[in-house]
Amino acid sequence: MASVFELARTLGEELQKTPQVEALLAAKKAYEEDPEISKAVAEYTKMHEEFQAKMQAGGITPEEQKSFSEEMKKRGEFIKNNKLASDLYVAEMNFNNFVNSVFNIVTATLTGEEPEQAGGCSPSACASCGGGCH
Secondary structure, eight states, rough: OOOHHHHHHHHHHTTTTTTTHHHHHHHHHHHHHHHHHHHHHHHHHHHHHHHHHHHHOOOOOHHHHHHHHHHHHHHHHHHHHHHHHHHHHHHHHHHHHHHHHHHHHHHHHHHOOOOOGGGGGOOOTTTTHHHOOO
16 A cells, blocks of 8 residues: 555656646746846845834934825736736646645545535535636
């Protein structure tokens, strides 16, 4: 009999073949290969970290806070409206919903319930996921 860890590895290998994982990997690759969005996210993250450090040191004026908020909002909108960033976000959400539906089936099996009763893989349980797993 296969160990739980061997079965988990097999499950992982099978999950790699799903459209959700393929879409996630493709979206991640496209995102990572685009220098514009990579730079925008890096700058956004750096600004946020620097502001947090300055805030913790207690050196923020109301004007600086307002200026920072406006700049971060502008940069955040640029990132949010970027197609590659948006595609990656959607792919991540679909993947997470898919994995949650798989986990719900495992949980239902452990508790002796039918997967549909635990929100596993019935159309009514994951109609909002867009996962395409049924």
